[in-house]
Amino acid sequence: MEKEKKVLLEINHMRKSFDGLDVIRDISLSVREGEVISIIGPSGSGKSTLLRCATMLEKMEGGELIYLGEKAAWEENGKCVYAGKSKMKDIRKNFGLVFQNFNLFPHYSVMKNIIDAPVSVDGVPKKEAKERAEKLLLQLGLSDKADAYPYQLSGGQQQRVSIARALALQPKILFFDEPTSALDPELTGEVLKVIKELAKEHMTMIIVTHEMQFARELSDRIIFMEQGVIQAQGTPEEIFASDQDRVREFIGKFQS
Amino acid sequence: MSTVTMLMQLGKGMISTAEIFFLTLLFSLPLGLVIAFGRMSKRGLVRGISKFYISIMRGTPLMLQLLVVYFAPYYLFGLNLRGYRFPAIILAFSINYAAYFAEIYRGGIESMAIGQYEAAKVLGYNRAQTFFKIILPQVIKRILPAITNETITLVKDTSLAFVLAQAEMFTMAKQIAAKDTSMVPLMVAGLFYYIFNLVVAFVMERIEKAMNYYR
Numbered sequence: 001m002e003k004e005k006k007v008l009l010e011i012n013h014m015r016k017s018f019d020g021l022d023v024i025r026d027i028s029l030s031v032r033e034g035e036v037i038s039i040i041g042p043s044g045s046g047k048s049t050l051l052r053c054a055t056m057l058e059k060m061e062g063g064e065l066i067y068l069g070e071k072a073a074w075e076e077n078g079k080c081v082y083a084g085k086s087k088m089k090d091i092r093k094n095f096g097l098v099f100q101n102f103n104l105f106p107h108y109s110v111m112k113n114i115i116d117a118p119v120s121v122d123g124v125p126k127k128e129a130k131e132r133a134e135k136l137l138l139q140l141g142l143s144d145k146a147d148a149y150p151y152q153l154s155g156g157q158q159q160r161v162s163i164a165r166a167l168a169l170q171p172k173i174l175f176f177d178e179p180t181s182a183l184d185p186e187l188t189g190e191v192l193k194v195i196k197e198l199a200k201e202h203m204t205m206i207i208v209t210h211e212m213q214f215a216r217e218l219s220d221r222i223i224f225m226e227q228g229v230i231q232a233q234g235t236p237e238e239i240f241a242s243d244q245d246r247v248r249e250f251i252g253k254f255q256s
Numbered sequence: 257m258s259t260v261t262m263l264m265q266l267g268k269g270m271i272s273t274a275e276i277f278f279l280t281l282l283f284s285l286p287l288g289l290v291i292a293f294g295r296m297s298k299r300g301l302v303r304g305i306s307k308f309y310i311s312i313m314r315g316t317p318l319m320l321q322l323l324v325v326y327f328a329p330y331y332l333f334g335l336n337l338r339g340y341r342f343p344a345i346i347l348a349f350s351i352n353y354a355a356y357f358a359e360i361y362r363g364g365i366e367s368m369a370i371g372q373y374e375a376a377k378v379l380g381y382n383r384a385q386t387f388f389k390i391i392l393p394q395v396i397k398r399i400l401p402a403i404t405n406e407t408i409t410l411v412k413d414t415s416l417a418f419v420l421a422q423a424e425m426f427t428m429a430k431q432i433a434a435k436d437t438s439m440v441p442l443m444v445a446g447l448f449y450y451i452f453n454l455v456v457a458f459v460m461e462r463i464e465k466a467m468n469y470y471r
Contacts, residue, residue, distance in 0.1 A: 057374050092380050103375035106470050107393050117379040120389070151471040169379065 005032040008068055008094070008173050008204055009054070015062035016046075016053055023049045024060070025228040031173065034202040038215035041225035042250060047208045050225070051177050054206070055097045056082075067094045068172070093122075095173040096166030101182045102158045104150040110137070110161050111146040114168045122169065129168070136164040140194055156187035160194055174198070176207040212254040216240060224250065257436055265432060266441065269425035270448055276345060276414045276424060277452075281407065283350035288357025295362050306358070313355030319416050322348045326420050345417045353410060360402045364395035397467045404460040411453050425449070 009031040016024040023046045031037060039047045052058040054065065056072065062080050065073040072091045073082045083091060104113050114136065115129040124132075137143050140160045150158055159179060166174060176195065180188035192214050198205065199218050209215055215222055215236065222239040224232040224247050232239060232247050242248060294306030313321070325348040329335040368391055376386040415426035429445035432438075 055378055057377065089380065092378070095378075097378045099371060099375065101371060103369075103371035105372070105375070105390055107397070116389070117381065120385060121380040149470045165379070 005034055006068075007031070008033055009206075010064070010066040011054060012064040012066070013062065014050070014053060014060050014065070016049055016058065016060050022228050024053065027063075027228070027230055029223070029230070031204060031206060033172075033204055035204055035220050036199045036218055037206045037221045037223060038219040039206065039208045039223045039225060040210070040212065040215060040250070041231075045225040046228040047225050048177055051097070051175050051206070051208050055095060055175055056088075056092070057097075067091050093169065094171060095175060096169055096171035097175045097177065098159070098163055098166055098179050100178040102150070102155075102162045104158055104162055104165070106150050108149075109146070110142065110148050110150070110153075113150070113161060114165050117165070118168050132168055133164070136167055139197075140164050141190075154187060155183045156190045159183065159191045163191075163194055163198075173204045173206065176205065176209070178208050178210065180209070180211060210254070212251060226250075257432060262432055262441055262444070265428050266425055266445055266448060269423060269428035269445075270452075272417075272422060272424040273411075273414045273426075273452070276349060276417060276422075277411055279346045280349040280353055280410060280414075283346065284353035284357055287350060287354035289361055291354055291358035292361035292365065295358055296365065310355045310358060313352050318348070318352050318413060319419050321352055322416060322419055324348075325351075341420055341422060345420060345422055349410070349413070349417075353406065356406050357403070360399050360406070361395065363402075364399040365391065367398060368394060400460065400464050400467065404457065404464075407456055407460065408453050411456060412449055415449075 007030050009029075011027060011029045014024050014027045015022070027046075027050060039050065041047050049058060053060045056065075059082070060073060060080050062075055062078075063073070064071065064075065070087070070091055071083060072088065073080055075081070082088065105116075108116060111130070111133055114133040115126065118124040118129040118132070119126050134143070134146070137146055140163065142157060142160055142164070145153060145157060145161070150161065153161065159182075163174075163179075179195065180191050183191065188211070192211065195205070195207065195214075196218055207215070207219075217236075219236055221233060222236055223230055224239060224242075226246060232242055232244050234242075239247060240251060242251075291306055291309065294302050295310065297303045297306070322345065326341065326344040329337055329340065372390055372394070373386060376390045381390065414424055417424050418427040418430065421427065425445050425448060429441040432441040
């Protein structure tokens with residue numbers, strides 16, 4: 001029998017609202033090592049907020065956030081409290097995030113974008129960081145772009161650099177927030193291909209996406225969100241054969 | 257007075273003008289950043305004080321500020337400071353220009369996309385690293401044209417130091433003009449200011465070009 005994989009991330013009863021509007025209402029989710037999870041759902045369903053709360057760009061209002069057994073946030077007297085600064089720094093090292101619009105540093109070359117955080121945050125020797133970056137660039141087909149600046153690259157190339165930048169810190173989980181939504185249709189393929197290759201290498205990934213076919217091919221599990229809750233989840237087969245009206249309706253829109 | 261003597265004297269004044277110019281930049285550029293932080297502070301009191309400071313500095317004549325800074329120690333504390341004239345000039349210019357620079361910095365900092373901060377945060381940069389490595393270099397590129405404007409104005413504003421009888425170029429030119437009952441020294445001084453500013457504009461343009469390696 002296969003050994004149970006380690007739980008990397010555990011979200012318990014997450015809640016978040018903006019100006020009185022409940023965006024996340026009681027979401028619980030656990031992510032095991034090597035899992036690839038796609039989160040789908042209509043705009044405003046809370047997908048991105050879930051990701052932003054999990055990566056601590058937004059503060060949740062209730063619930064627990066646990067990375068590798070270490071509590072990053074928990075509830076105390078009905079309020080959500082976060083871990084202290086130094087512990088938070090360690091917890092952050094567990095994950096990386098790829099943004100919809102890349103957010104590369106425009107004043108840094110591709111190489112510097114990738115090595116600066118390992119060097120100045122993690123204290124990796126520059127030589128080692130460079131070797132790591134060169135490997136990543138080779139893997140992502142960007143070896144000739146090391147000295148280029150982000151503005152000189154296409155959107156697809158920029159997104160691949162931002163994936164390399166996240167991977168350079170060797171995270172255990174990689175989050176993607178609609179990684180192809182800002183790209184021209186002909187450029188989405190190259191980014192999706194990179195993500196597929198990472199899946200083959202058993203990188204743990206949580207991907208918010210509108211690319212249904214991609215989610216279907218790649219995911220171990222698909223989560224369908226609507227109105228701040230998980231409406232349905234399961235293997236791609238289960239979700240695409242779902243008998244829930246909303247799930248069928250939503251998926252149907254993308255397949256017509 | 258011979259032309260040569262006149263040029264010598266104006267040249268001497270020019271050195272004093274240049275001193276005021278460089279020292280003011282040296283102090284007001286960093287001070288402006290501090291005031292900009294105050295202006296953007298989360299604490300209402302700090303923000304209020306910074307806002308008030310900026311409004312006073314921008315809302316009253318620099319010439320008056322020079323007089324106040326110079327005479328304040330005497331009128332407030334009865335102090336007769338020796339050699340205070342030049343430091344007073346630098347102090348007055350610095351606190352005045354810092355207010356203008358503060359607003360330029362603020363505009364630049366507030367124009368930065370939030371995504372840059374978020375990317376830095378997720379990558380683990382601390383607040384100081386985020387500001388000095390990621391935000392400030394991009395801000396400087398954006399605000400350079402506005403800084404150039406202020407810098408050029410400063411060259412001409414140094415002539416206000418004449419109210420404290422500092423022997424800078426304009427004071428010298430006025431003295432010679434009065435003695436010789438001639439406009440020529442003032443015109444020559446004007447030419448010197450213009451050349452000074454040509455150099456300033458040239459240098460700033462080079463810096464802007466150097467920062468054009470990215471967009």
